[in-house]
Each structure stands twice: as structure tokens, then as C-alpha cells.
Amino acid sequence: MKFRAKTEEISNIEQLIRVCGSIGKMTQLCVLRISEQNMFFILNDKVVHGGVWCQMNPDNFFEEYRMEGLSEESNEIYLEVSPDEIVQALKTGTYAAKTLKVKLTKKSSPCLTFEIELPSQSGRIQTFIHDVPVNVLPKRLWSDYKEPLVPQFDISVAMPPLKSLKSVTERLKNLGSYMELSANHNGDMRMRVETEQATVSVNFKDLEIVHVDNGSSQSQPQNRMMGRFYGAKVDIKNLLMFLSGQLVNPSRIICNIMENRAIHCFLIQEDVSIQYCMPVINN
Amino acid sequence: MTLSTQQRDQDSQYVLIAKLDNVRNVSTILKAIHSKDREIATVFASENGLKVTVETAKCIQANAFLQSEVFQEYRLKENNISFQINLTILMECxxxxxxxTAGGAAPALKMCxxxxxxxxxxxxxxxxxxxxxxxxxxxxxETLDFNFCSANVVNKIIMKSECLTDAFQELDMTSEVLEILMSPDKPYLRLSTFGHCGTTFSDFPKESDMVESFQCTTTQTNRYKLSLIKPSVKALSVSSKVSMRTDHRGFLSLQYMIRNEDGQVCFVEYYCAPDEEAEDEDYD
Structure with missing residues (x-):
């Protein structure tokens, strides 16, 4: 197995920090899957944190990218790694780094080695080396980290701007622990918190309804009543973690809802896409 | 039917309806009496407006007055409505x-x-x-009646809030009490604390520009529980003027004048019972 990547752009390093930072907000430990075309950060936890699937195109981050997987048929690498430790390693390179090299190395244990070159004041080049320990996953575990199947959702809605969404969610967290997130086909989205002492519901309107075409949905729209809300209950902390993890302003967030079964957020930024499957609370 | 038209149809069932274009005109005033350990507030509605009261330990009462003019619409069907509500939740909502508070579009509020x-x-x-x-x-x-009437006021000082804000923020919180001395003679107004690290005095000369009115007739020294009086600093920091009065029993009244974003004046009032029968330096 070999992996080696290199960039000379500070903006790439900064973008990497943002992506890893976002993932780090949601989980302490995740799987970094490296394939020829893509890099993925994957968290597969259905119960507590929810599932995260973050896809990046390495061409947008590295000028040089080379990898050699387990074998020719299974040309991939799966590493268990802490995203926060990657951020720590990369932070050396903010503002001034000349180059960043990432390698999969075998020291006393397998490591991702981050080699960052910084010009010093005297003009000489200093090289900083950070080893982030990783755990190489054997092939029999790979199947646990497959791309989540996107089920047939009842509704898909483009969420309101992140900023207002986040501040409202923060307030709702102070009122209760769980929120019912629902939307209807008129473009209304509702966030509702109900506790013994109060019921609060925030209603967004005129949102874009996203129509996902996947064959079987053709017959669906007719039997959907326009005003009916489809929703599910989630832990506000999980939603907030997802929202506050996004350090850059995403172009849009799509929220897919499957009544009482699943809430799936899909976030697209220029070069990264993050999917987050929130655990749904049933009562 | 949309949500708002539904609401309009239901208006007839409410005994109190208050509308406001800028919710901050209410939230700043309520914030001045809110603190985490005083969550339950009593709301009184009369034709003059709303009065919101919170009490702590049966010896401090804070009142916020939202006169009906603060609201763009204020309708009352019954007189003297009162109820209690969790102020923390109300504030969050x-x-x-x-x-x-910095500019921007403020949300509008309708309360029923x-x-x-x-x-x-x-x-x-x-x-x-x-x-x-x-x-x-x-x-x-039932809320406390401090029976504080202006006829019994012995000492009264009106000053700009900023000069008290600093003094209040720097109070030595290790002290159990705050001693307030008001006197027609020097040192006029003195705040003292008795903490672990020593005794602190802050004196306010009556000639200061900050003091707008000084009417003290008797030398009076009273002690108040510092932990109870400290939350009033919230009111102090948003107000422009404060009136400090004590009556013959040593009860303290602090009235804060708060100007809202529309330039209207609202009042917040704190009443505080003295901590103990102070060893009277009040020879009369």
C-alpha cells in the first residue's frame, strides 16, 4: 500500500483544515478511505452520532496524488484516524507554508506523515514533520464503510441560509433536547420543540423543494397532499454539531426527510460534499 | 388557510393582545430583571400596560414596566389579568x-x-x-408589598447610570453584604464591601457631574445581601439614569430609566429589604 500527495497552495491546506475540522466537530474517530478518484471521510454510527459521508476530489486539494491500494482488484486504502489530529498537524502550515506532503508511512506503527516546509526568517527552509497514527483496516471490514444507500425520501427541501438556521437551532437547544424537523411540498419547513413548559415552532417558508428523479418516484407526487408535513424527531445537539461544523459557507444544504425514519442532510461545497444521516428518535 | 389568517380569526378568544414591531423593546427591559436563579415571573396586565415582577428570597423584588404605549397595539378585554410564567423560557422565545442588539431588522412580536x-x-x-x-x-x-411610599423616603440620589455601573461591576463578591451609606454630609454616598482581602469603599461626591439630584436628609447606613443585589447590575448597564432611594426603615429602592430603540422611556425598579437591623448610626 502506498499513498503520497503534495500541494504547494496555502489555500488548499486551509481548505483541508476546514474539511477535517468539520468532520472533527462530529466525531473523534473516522475512517479515511483513499481511492484512485476520491478521498472520503466516513463515520458509520447509526445510533449516537449518525453517519457521515464526506467525499472530496483529490485534484482540488493536491497537485500530486499517487496511491496504490491493497491489490490491483481492490485498489483502495482504509485508515482509521482522528480528524482533529490531522487538523493539528496541518495547522503548522497555515499562513506561510511552501509545501505540504502527506505520506502513508510505517514507523513503529502505521502513520500518516505530514511534512510541511516553512521558510524561516533567515531564508532557510524548515521542515516540520507530524506523524498522525492511523489504524489500517483489513479488507474484511471494508464493507462496513460503503456509501450509504439513499432511500426513497418523502420530501427533499433546500434548507434556509446556514446562518439563520444555526442561530435558531442554538436557541431551540436551550428550550429542549429534541426537535421535530418537518417539511411539506409547499416549501414550508418547520422546526418544532415541545417540552412540558412550552411548545415552540419555527416556520420557514418559500423554500425550494428538490425533486429527486430516481425512476420509481414518478407516480409519487399525485398521492402526496401538498400541505402534509413529513417529519422526524432528532437530537438538537446532533443537528447543531452538523451545522456548526461547516466552517465555510456552503452553497446549499439539502435536507431529505423520510417520515419518522430518517433525516439525511446533503451539503455541497465547490469541491466537497458531505452527507450526514442523523439518528432519528422514535417515541 | 395560512397561519396568519387563522390567527386573526382566533383573536376574539384572547383577553390580552399586544403587538410590537420591534421585539427588542420588550426583551431588553425583561432582561434587566431576569437572572438564572429567578426564573418565575408574575405578569400583571392592566390598561396602563404590563408589569412583570420577579422576587428572590422574599427580600428582593424587581419590577419591569412596559407601558401600553410601548406596543403598537394593546388590547385588553378584562381588567387586571395576572399569571406566572417561566421568564427564562419567555426570554429564549x-x-x-x-x-x-446591533441594528438589523428586528423581529416583530404578537403576544396573546x-x-x-x-x-x-x-x-x-x-x-x-x-x-x-x-x-x-x-x-x-401573591407578590410582596414592600410598602415603600415616597412620603417615607429620607434619602434620594439621582445619577447617571454609568458611574454606578463601574462601581457595581468591581464589587468584591467575596463580601457577604453591600453597605450603602447616604448622608447630607461627607462622604455623601459610600458603597462598602467587607471581603476576604479587606474592606473597600467607593465614594461619590455630590458635586460630581454624574449626580443629577441629591436630596439626603439623614445619615443612614444599611446593609444588603450582595449576592441578591448584584443581579441589578444588568438593569444598570442598559439604563441611562438611576434613582437610589431609602426610606426610614432602610428599605432600598433602585429605579432605572431605560430608553428603548424607539426613544421611549421604560422603568425597571428593584426593591430590597435591608439585611439586618444595622447597628444604628442613625441617631435620632
Missing amino acids: LNIFGSN YGGYGTPLMLLLEELGVVTDCSIKTLEPD
């Missing part, structure tokens, strides 16, 4: 769109109450986003 046993309904709107809140109300408790 009022600030659902963020509490930053249907009478005894019904929840308080709030409708907030900002940039097309509508929030409905329904907050449970509680049976109103």
Missing part, C-alpha cells in the same frame, strides 16, 4: 432570532393570552420566518 389556565402565545416574525410559541402559564402567586 423572544430571542429566538438572535439577541444581538386567553385567560386563566391558558398558555401565553407568542408569534414572532423576522424576514418571513414565523415562530409560534406557546408557553404554559402558572397560577399567580
